Amino acid sequence: MTRQAYLDDLTRLLRKLPAEDVAELIRDYDEHIRLASEHGVDETEVFKRLGDPKIVAKAVIAEYYLGLANTTKRPRPLLRAILASISLGFINGLIVVPPSAVVLVVLAVLDIVAAAMMATPVIAVYGALHGYGVTLIGLSLFVTGLGLFLWTGTAWLLKRVLSPWVVRYLRFNIRLAKGGIAP
């Protein structure tokens, strides 16, 4: 592998990060490779020691999101930091994935129930057309109201309660991933 091939590989693997950050790191690796050969390190040895571009890119992505996690309150970059850390083995996926899955399933079930409740007028109208009582329509409207209530309730829960809690939990895991005390 040549210096240019190694750096090109890295650049390609890092295409999702801001160009400025990537350029800076590529300069670092370029400097490293040149200094290593100045120190008489064999060319193939240099790349072996630096590590597979895939592993290096993973570390770059993890550190990028870990850094971003300090300045953001949005769950998405935090989640990226966590996922990158899991893929590197800095965090055990078991402590993040099952709780997240449970929360998501509960939310999904609540939303499906709410959607079903809101859909009841359709069934009631169908029923009325086929000779069932008109009271059924009244009842279905009541259920629709409940469904709407549940739907907005779930949205409120997600935004006001769950999101801040998730952010706190993710931050806690990020502190673990950094392996230091909280700054």
Place this chain on the structure above:
Amino acid sequence: MNVQFKKGVLELCVLALATNRDRYGYELVSAISEKFEIAEGTIYPLLRRLTQEGYFSTYLVESKEGPPRKYYRLTAQGKTFSQALIQEWRQFERSVDQIIEEEEEANDPSSISR
């Protein structure tokens, strides 16, 4: 080496290495990979994050041959952070040693006095 150990320790090591003088990246990386088996390339993103978090400041020094070298200098904030980490490490190390030694003593047949 256990990846969970290594991760926590790397941050401490790069900070500790820059305590007495400014270091350039290759120097830091070589000093660390002499002691631990790691993919050297993973240290640069760590250095970059520590810089962005305000623990290091960097400057370039031109050299006669070869590329300019990027030097890392511990900031005041970095020194405080580094000292806190080192202290925490010492405490941790002592506790682990104590546990290991106590168990070894309990197992030592020559020390049976019960």
